[in-house]
Amino acid sequence: MSRIVIVGAGGFGREIFAWLRSSPKFLEREKIDSIVYIDDRDHVSGLPAPCIGTIEEYVPSGNDKLICAIGSPEARQQVVEKIEARSGVFVQFLHDLxxxxxxxxxxxxxxxCPNVVISSDIRIGRHVHINSNCTIGHDVVISDFATLSSSCNLTGAVEVGESAFLGTAVTVIPGKTIGAGALVGAGSVVLRDVPPGVTSFGNPSKSYGLRNV
Amino acid sequence: MSRIVIVGAGGFGREIFAWLRSSPKFLEREKIDSIVYIDDRDHVSGLPAPCIGTIEEYVPSGNDKLICAIGSPEARQQVVEKIEARSGVFVQFLHDLxxxxxxxxxxxxxxxCPNVVISSDIRIGRHVHINSNCTIGHDVVISDFATLSSSCNLTGAVEVGESAFLGTAVTVIPGKTIGAGALVGAGSVVLRDVPPGVTSFGNPSKSYGLRNV
Amino acid sequence: MSRIVIVGAGGFGREIFAWLRSSPKFLEREKIDSIVYIDDRDHVSGLPAPCIGTIEEYVPSGNDKLICAIGSPEARQQVVEKIEARSGVFVQFLHDLxxxxxxxxxxxxxxxCPNVVISSDIRIGRHVHINSNCTIGHDVVISDFATLSSSCNLTGAVEVGESAFLGTAVTVIPGKTIGAGALVGAGSVVLRDVPPGVTSFGNPSKSYGLRNV
Incomplete structure (x- = not known):
């Protein structure tokens, strides 16, 4: 049997617990019999599972399967690369729905997350997060550490660059590119390519200088 | 066995019948063997179940489980408080999906309604309606009689005040508050708190004076 | 047993194959034992099923059930009317979800497509396409050859005219009409009727002269 270690005990970490509990097929397939958290904050209250220690001090055991629940691309990258350097193994978690x-x-x-629809001929890099109710059209490419918040719509042949962050309910028309490290604000409708590293928002989405990371 | 009484035989009342029929687990759990309507209009045609009389004259029977299908927060509150004063019992209806x-x-x-995703650590008041395909993030609070139309997205830690009405496809960014009695127009993207009682719409959403109730 | 013939081997044609494969109930009900494509282009590579020839030269066999995977209303109409004139039979494909x-x-x-919610008292014409995660409210009418891209929301009593094309994530408020042949851009929020034949977009959606077909 194996243990899921959720990395990060914030709001998304609690959501991940909810999605694990409503994914009996996933838990059975991966032979999971327990779920724990690790988090660098001292005391996180109200968690649905025990927090067994800090990310800093975590030593992977052979039966641990890791899920990172940190929404920010940069913070997620820092943490997972630290844990992967210690041979920690991150799984792919697809909610049953x-x-x-x-x-x-x-x-x-x-x-x-639940109700996501991923269609055909799609490449997704390392440690990508796709939140509830997103739709991903044909021939889309999503690069390492990108985050799609809930209800984003990537139409056909969209490209999302490394560590890009899409807020909730972002829509991208066919063939457009979101540059690496860009941040697209909630509810934006992307009709033109978004350059790397910028913040972009609105309908139509406009780019406003470099993202403040 | 019990009977579902749908309060209100308008468009949403017909939708509720459709969602009940596609929720066999709910019907079994609540031991439902019949569905009827009550409505104050004299003749409502084209209903999928009998209308047994007016809301004014309805007397709850011990086996009745009520669902209010009135979308307007104010009208819903008036009607359910009238029926609750006669000891009518409203159930929680969660579609099987x-x-x-x-x-x-x-x-x-x-x-x-169907395909709604409600994540973790959420408090929902009395007689709240959440229509199809909405997503509700962690630590959200939704107060009594609020209405979320289809495909709304409440991100983390959003608060929706009493009797607020959110039109279809409203998105609210993390931590923002929709004031009591506010009306947020369809497709709006809420980046700032919406004061109580106002009408707000657009992307970004702007507030335009008191709502005309 | 029957064969599904997907008409059009482009991106949407590949998505349709994915949705067929994830619809075992549909395949069983229609007694499908094979899936093929027809397409007028000479060589389409990377298809998940064989392309057996051109649309021009296709002769329907008695066991063929056709699904048109051409998103453009006008192109779809031309092709299906050609095939129907040869007695080809198009089925209704509803994804299992x-x-x-x-x-x-x-x-x-x-x-x-998947996760679409179609509520009650709705009339839908010939060869209408409704992509993933759309919601369709009560008393909606959708006319022949209209296309709804992913995550569109038609609230109550909306009318969509013949061959209208709605981009991804279009929202239409109650009672409004999208005219025949109109094109509504991705992410638009329709608060007023859209005249026939125009292009309309934005939040709120504005109409900008005749659509260039």
Whole structure:
């Protein structure tokens, strides 16, 4: 049997626990019999599972399967690379109610929340997060550490660069690119490519200088 | 066995019948063997179940479980308080395809339509309506008689005040508050708190004086 | 046993294959034992099923059930009318994860993708396409050859005219009409009727002269 270690005990960490509990097929397939947290804060209250210690001091055991629940691309990258350097193994977590089509290739650390629809011929990099009710069209590419918040719509042949962050309910029209490290604000409608590193928002989305990371 | 009494035979009342029929688990759990309507209009045609009389004259029977299908917060409040004063019992209706996470507490009269995702650590007041495909993030509070139309997205730690009405596809960024009695127009993206009682709309959403109730 | 013939081997054609494969109930009900494509382009690579020839030269066999995977209303109409003139039979494809309520009447060629919610008292014409995660409210009318892209929201009593094209994540408030042949851009929020034949976009959506077909 294996243990899920949720990395990060904030709001998204609590959501991940909820999605694990409503994914009996996933838990059975991965032979999970317990769930714990690790987090660098001293005391996190109100957690639905025990916090067994800090990320700093965590030593992976052979039966641990890790899920990172840190929404920020940069913070997530820092943490997972630290843990991977200690040979920690991140799984791909797809909620039982997520739908994955055909010819979809994804790397370690993928997190896909309920009601997400991923269609066909899609490449997804390392440690990408896709929150609830997103739709991902054909021929989309999503690069390492990108985050899609809930209800984003990536139409056909969209590209999302490394560590890009899309807020809730962002829509991108066919063939457009969100540059690496860009931040697209909630509810934005992207009609033109978003350059790397900028903050962009609105309908239509406009880019406003470098993102403040 | 019990009877569902749908209060209000308008468009949403017909939708509720459709969602009941596609929720066999709910019907079995609540031991429902018939569905009827009550409505104050004289003749409502095209209903999928009998209308047994007016709301004014309705006398609850011991086996009746009530669902209010009136979308307007104010009209809903008037009607349910009248019926509750006669000891009518409103149930919580969660469609079989709605997903409810952990540590979600809700009061009587909750209506949750298909494909809604409610995550973790959420408090929901009396007679709240959440229409299809909404997403509700962690630590959200929704107060009595609020209405969320289809495809609304409440991100983390959003608060929705009593009797607020959110139109279809409203998105609220983390931590913002929709004041009591506010009306947020369809497709709005809420980046700032919406004061109580106002009408607000647009992307970003702007507030335009008192709501005309 | 029967064969599904997907008409059009582009991106949406590959998505349709994915949705067929994730719809075992549909495949069983229609007694499908194989899936093929027809397409007028010479060589389409990377398909998940064989392309057996061109649309021009296709001769329907008695066991063929056709699904048109061409998103453009005009191109779809040209192709399906050509094939129907040769007695080809288009089926209604509803993904297993689509939800259809009560008193919903639809004609041949309907395509409904995952997580779509269609409520009650709705009329849908010939060869209408409804992509993933759309919500369709009560008393909606959708006319022949209209296309709804992913995550569109049609509230109550909306009318969509013949061959209208709605981009991704379009929201239409209650009672409004999208005219025949109109194109509504992605992410638009329709607060006023859209005249026939125009292009309209934005929040609120504005109309900008005749659509360039």
């Amino acid at each position: 997520a739908l994955v089509g055909i010819n979809v290739v994804a790397d370690a650390g993928l997190v896909v | 709605a997903l409810v996470g952990i540590n979600v507490v809700a009061d009587a009269g909750l209506v949750v | 689509a939800l259809v309520g009560i008193n919903v009447v639809a004609d041949a060629g309907l395509v409904v």
